[in-house]
Amino acid sequence: LVVDKRKCLANLRNMMQKAREANIRFRPHCKTHACLEIGKWMKEEEDFGGVDCITVSSLSMAEYFASSSEWKDITVAFPVNILEIDTIRRLASQIQLNILVENVEAVDYLQDHLQEDSNLGVYLKIDTGYGRTGIPAQALDRIDPILERLKSSSSASSNTKMKFLGFLTHAGHAYHCRSKEEVKQIHDTQTKPLMAALKERYSGQFPDLQLSMGDTPTCSVVSAKDLQLFDEMRPGNFVFYDLEQAAIGACDWKDISVAVACPIVAKHPDRREIVIYGGGVHFSKDRLSGEPEGTIFGRVVQNVSGSSLEWGDVVDGMYARSLSQEHGVIVVPETQDFDQYPIGGLLFLLPVHSCMTADCLKHKGYLTTDGDWIERMKN
Amino acid sequence: LVVDKRKCLANLRNMMQKAREANIRFRPHCKTHACLEIGKWMKEEEDFGGVDCITVSSLSMAEYFASSSEWKDITVAFPVNILEIDTIRRLASQIQLNILVENVEAVDYLQDHLQEDSNLGVYLKIDTGYGRTGIPAQALDRIDPILERLKSSSSASSNTKMKFLGFLTHAGHAYHCRSKEEVKQIHDTQTKPLMAALKERYSGQFPDLQLSMGDTPTCSVVSAKDLQLFDEMRPGNFVFYDLEQAAIGACDWKDISVAVACPIVAKHPDRREIVIYGGGVHFSKDRLSGEPEGTIFGRVVQNVSGSSLEWGDVVDGMYARSLSQEHGVIVVPETQDFDQYPIGGLLFLLPVHSCMTADCLKHKGYLTTDGDWIERMKN
Numbered sequence: 001l002v003v004d005k006r007k008c009l010a011n012l013r014n015m016m017q018k019a020r021e022a023n024i025r026f027r028p029h030c031k032t033h034a035c036l037e038i039g040k041w042m043k044e045e046e047d048f049g050g051v052d053c054i055t056v057s058s059l060s061m062a063e064y065f066a067s068s069s070e071w072k073d074i075t076v077a078f079p080v081n082i083l084e085i086d087t088i089r090r091l092a093s094q095i096q097l098n099i100l101v102e103n104v105e106a107v108d109y110l111q112d113h114l115q116e117d118s119n120l121g122v123y124l125k126i127d128t129g130y131g132r133t134g135i136p137a138q139a140l141d142r143i144d145p146i147l148e149r150l151k152s153s154s155s156a157s158s159n160t161k162m163k164f165l166g167f168l169t170h171a172g173h174a175y176h177c178r179s180k181e182e183v184k185q186i187h188d189t190q191t192k193p194l195m196a197a198l199k200e201r202y203s204g205q206f207p208d209l210q211l212s213m214g215d216t217p218t219c220s221v222v223s224a225k226d227l228q229l230f231d232e233m234r235p236g237n238f239v240f241y242d243l244e245q246a247a248i249g250a251c252d253w254k255d256i257s258v259a260v261a262c263p264i265v266a267k268h269p270d271r272r273e274i275v276i277y278g279g280g281v282h283f284s285k286d287r288l289s290g291e292p293e294g295t296i297f298g299r300v301v302q303n304v305s306g307s308s309l310e311w312g313d314v315v316d317g318m319y320a321r322s323l324s325q326e327h328g329v330i331v332v333p334e335t336q337d338f339d340q341y342p343i344g345g346l347l348f349l350l351p352v353h354s355c356m357t358a359d360c361l362k363h364k365g366y367l368t369t370d371g372d373w374i375e376r377m378k379n
Numbered sequence: 380l381v382v383d384k385r386k387c388l389a390n391l392r393n394m395m396q397k398a399r400e401a402n403i404r405f406r407p408h409c410k411t412h413a414c415l416e417i418g419k420w421m422k423e424e425e426d427f428g429g430v431d432c433i434t435v436s437s438l439s440m441a442e443y444f445a446s447s448s449e450w451k452d453i454t455v456a457f458p459v460n461i462l463e464i465d466t467i468r469r470l471a472s473q474i475q476l477n478i479l480v481e482n483v484e485a486v487d488y489l490q491d492h493l494q495e496d497s498n499l500g501v502y503l504k505i506d507t508g509y510g511r512t513g514i515p516a517q518a519l520d521r522i523d524p525i526l527e528r529l530k531s532s533s534s535a536s537s538n539t540k541m542k543f544l545g546f547l548t549h550a551g552h553a554y555h556c557r558s559k560e561e562v563k564q565i566h567d568t569q570t571k572p573l574m575a576a577l578k579e580r581y582s583g584q585f586p587d588l589q590l591s592m593g594d595t596p597t598c599s600v601v602s603a604k605d606l607q608l609f610d611e612m613r614p615g616n617f618v619f620y621d622l623e624q625a626a627i628g629a630c631d632w633k634d635i636s637v638a639v640a641c642p643i644v645a646k647h648p649d650r651r652e653i654v655i656y657g658g659g660v661h662f663s664k665d666r667l668s669g670e671p672e673g674t675i676f677g678r679v680v681q682n683v684s685g686s687s688l689e690w691g692d693v694v695d696g697m698y699a700r701s702l703s704q705e706h707g708v709i710v711v712p713e714t715q716d717f718d719q720y721p722i723g724g725l726l727f728l729l730p731v732h733s734c735m736t737a738d739c740l741k742h743k744g745y746l747t748t749d750g751d752w753i754e755r756m757k758n
Binding site for chain 1: 410436437457458459460461462481482484485488504510511512513515551642644645646649650654656659660663664665666701703704705706708721722723734735738739740
């Protein structure tokens with residue numbers, strides 16, 4: 001798994017620039033890279049405002065980032081798993097830990113099991129149309145009882161166990177869009193008005209109430225002005241981007257900053273296919289449908305002469321048509337000389353979904369295009 | 380990831396029994412479990428003939444099993460990746476290492492780079508209809524030049540670098556079958572006659588030529604008598620089985636010996652859905668289409684009262700309808716009391732594809748239903 005640091009930093013700067021223009025907090029989701037070194041790259045971008053708080057997807061990932069002592073303000077953007085109460089207690093005594101709740105059971109459990117004076121911030125997860133997690137934004141009958149409980153646990157008494165921070169949403173259905181306009185429409189007709197209505201309704205009771213929004217498609221496509229309503233944004237995938245984000249319109253192929261280098265192990269000139277050592281255990285089985293070629297699992301990019309690690313443009317019509325556990329089958333278009341791809345050569349492929357690819361067991365980290373090895377979180 | 384040792388051993392004994400009836404060598408594929416401890420379970424089944432040779436999917440997995448000094452005869456069932464020549468040289472000096480070739484380039488490269496007196500066995504990979512890797516069984520014009528080269532490198536001269544062992548096939552298209560009859564048909568009309576023809580043609584030149592066949596669907600469904608043509612069988616998935624194998628007809632749901640225990644983090648009674656902490660990073664994104672419910676990503680099994688780790692029958696109509704990176708969305712049928720599934724409870728799910736599930740980064744090993752922890756290979 002090779003990362004092009006220049007492309008990665010360019011993606012980072014663009015997004016930081018937009019957060020600054022919108023004047024909202026930048027709390028990037030770090031599950032995509034899960035890498036302290038790339039976390040440092042973020043911190044070092046001081047010209048663009050730097051980063052001092054992050055989002056992660058699990059408590060173990062929060063522990064990984066907290067362990068470096070560089071990160072002291074971490075949101076775990078996943079409905080709290082109360083079976084991990086010991087980790088929550090430990091982390092909330094060390095850093096500012098923020099979690100998501102969406103039911104009274106979890107709030108009651110936390111109230112019963114947290115230590116006094118925990119640094120635990122709580123967001124209420126709101127569903128603005130995705131339909132996966134979160135309380136539907138208009139289901140006030142489900143929101144009110146949770147806020148009642150959070151209010152009493154956040155009261156000014158000395159034994160504060162957790163503090164209600166505000167409403168958090170993730171427009172995951174933006175991943176189903178296939179144009180910038182569709183992404184904007186979700187933002188304009190769902191995310192923004194639904195979250196604004198919640199703020200208006202509850203800011204009397206909770207004057208410091210914050211609104212947090214999330215996803216890479218929206219943060220990439222929507223203008224800074226249209227993000228100003230929110231207090232923070234939490235995009236994650238944008239550091240790498242991938243073929244799915246390109247299909248959505250959130251990036252161009254040339255912005256994708258990771259590629260998987262795959263050895264060529266077999267060639268079938270009769271059907272113009274190459275078999276690579278690169279399968280589901282290297283890419284994940286995430287697929288991209290609706291491409292001109294149908295469903296694909298990755299796209300081949302050009303080698304760059306004089307460099308063994310950098311890559312060039314996408315080769316038109318050259319893609320992974322299927323992946324099994326370790327094998328990938330690459331279609332070679334008629335425009336390409338079949339003989340230029342020798343047994344033992346390497347093909348570089350852009351992944352469909354970089355978060356899942358980077359998380360594959362087989363990748364312990366990243367080789368940068370400068371030849372440096374950087375480690376990922378060990379699970 | 381929980382493994383039911385009793386079910387696992389029953390699956391193992393059934394398959395060993397069939398190999399013994401067919402009087403062919405049993406060389407199980409260990410990529411499914413990738414676990415020395417389960418390797419030991421295999422060895423200990425001496426009443427069923429035991430196991431003294433195995434198949435793996437990568438050279439690093441071969442090194443893992445060779446490191447225990449229990450395994451001295453290992454086939455890497457993947458077209459040889461010549462970029463790993465150093466590992467091949469090292470392993471072939473320590474154990475009997477067998478690899479797969481399917482082009483002259485790889486044979487020439489090995490001939491140039493192997494040490495004298497390497498213990499390297501070579502199978503020619505044959506495609507009997509799957510269409511992924513291997514030379515099509517009838518493409519004699521592609522087979523002959525490779526065998527010519529292998530013949531000279533295996534000659535009786537003292538400097539033998541590699542030895543041609545025979546033909547190896549994997550009927551991977553049996554995974555697309557949805558009935559025992561379809562699996563049998565592939566075996567009867569493709570695998571068996573095509574491999575028999577190769578043996579007949581080449582056994583004059585290579586009297587010790589062996590035939591190796593593979594996959595769990597075929598080995599599960601076809602009778603011992605119909606396997607007698609072959610010298611060895613290499614099923615792998617059967618130790619665990621999974622929902623896909625059940626759909627093929629290779630096993631019943633009750634034979635599946637692994638389940639993923641997933642915490643309940645959110646409940647949506649209005650749409651009768653439960654959200655679990657269990658996503659693509661725990662299951663892989665392998666999906667099963669054509670089920671009564673459409674496409675599914677896992678099926679919920681019943682808890683067993685009095686046991687926190689064992690599971691019972693599949694709950695009809697209760698399945699994972701989608702997986703994202705960490706979330707799974709479970710459909711709860713009307714037959715189930717929604718309130719019996721509390722926040723913080725565990726749901727056990729049978730995986731669609733156990734090989735990929737077991738390989739997920741998040742599982743470092745298995746918890747047995749007896750409560751023992753057994754480690755997997757570290758990547």
